[in-house]
Amino acid sequence: MALIQCDFYSEVLGLSMSMNVILPQAAPSQIGMASHAGQQKHKTLFLLHGLSDDHTIWLRRTSIERYVAELGIAVVMPAVHRSFYTDMVLGGNYWTFISEELPAIARSFFPLSDRREDNFVAGLSMGGYGAFKLALNKPESFAAAASLSGALHLRDLSERWPFEYNLIFGSTNQLNELPNCLFLAAEQLAASGKPIPKLYQCCGTEDFLYEHNAQFLEHALKLRLPLTYEEGPGEHEWGYWDKQIQRVLAWLPLK
Template identity: 70%
Template sequence: MALIQCDFYSDTLGLSTSMNVILPQTTYSQIGMKTLSSGHKHKTLLLLHGLSDDHTIWLRRTSIERYVSELGIAVVMPSAQRSFYTDMEQGMKFWSFISEELPAIARSFFPLSDRKEDNFVAGLSMGGYGAFKLALTHPDRYQAAASLSGAMDLSHLNEFAPDDFKKIFGTLDQYQGSKNDLFNLAREAAALGEVAPLLYQCCGTEDFLYAENIQFRDHAEQLKLPITYEEEPGNHDWGYWDLKIQRVLEWLPLQSNR
């Protein structure tokens, strides 16, 4: 595998930012790892961080590089600060950056496929919200999305962090039923039928976000969205996420369709 840190200027954000990228590389001499590359433009997993983290966290807290080594896929890990992957009411346009500018920049740097069938997104906590938001908003771009202990209902953020909620989303009325509301996005995606992306959702039963994950699961199932839901004992921590990202990689539809 090739591991690359990219520092680049974002026109959307108006500042320099960073992303880490894992690229497939066929090698036979890396001790303890078998690595593969298809030789085509790579299938890509966009992997999103949580509220207190950045673009380095998945590499520091999990063995994601080793887990993907035999899969022949690229992994793009950007930084989005504490934005909830949103064009903030009082801040920068992180939604426009993540959804539009970042994919274009990554594909200009590296041989990454732009086909829907080759693109997936996953994340934890705030990143789980971002992953579902991307896939449900752009079902024509992402084949599948995975949320690990995701923040599903951000109206709760208005209750325990009202100042942060106001800076990101504005008022509760502005959030509910909007393009930032996952429950609303799920309703819109359900109207697309078979075009809707595949969804994977998991949450530990001891997690403080467990109740809203159950609520979203029930909502998605009622809408007949293609969702796979799993739960087991677990908390909001890296021991749980390191295990579940391996399950996500097993679940992703990576079979060749060229």
């Protein structure tokens, strides 16, 4: 595998930004690694971080590089600070950045496929929200999305931490609008007739976001979305996410 850290300028944000990228490499003699790289443009997983982390966290807390080596896919891990992947009221346009600018920049740097069936998104906590936000609002861009312990019900969280959420969303009213409300985005997509990305959702039963995940699960089932759901013992911590990201990789429709 090739691991590359990229610093680049975002026209949307007017800032220098960073992302880590894992690229497939055919290196059968590499000790302890099974590696694979195809001849075509790479299938890509956009892997999103949580509220307290950055673009380096998946590499530091999990073995994601080793997990994807034999799959022959690229992994793009961007930084979005504490933005909730949103065009902030008092801050940058991170939704526009993550949904439009970042994929274009990554594909200009590396041989990444732009076909819907070759693109996937996953994330944890705030990144789980970002992953479902992308999939439900941009279904033409992603074949599958996975939320690990996702912050899927932001209205409740905004009432617990109003100051930070007001900096991002301005008021809780925006949490009831597209693209920010996942419940509304799911309803709109289910009624649209558009192809719906495959969805994977998991949460530990001891996680403080468990009830929020249960509420989204109930909503998704009513809408008959193609959702795979898993739960089990676990808290909001990296031991759980390191295990679950392996299950996500096995679930992805790569063939």
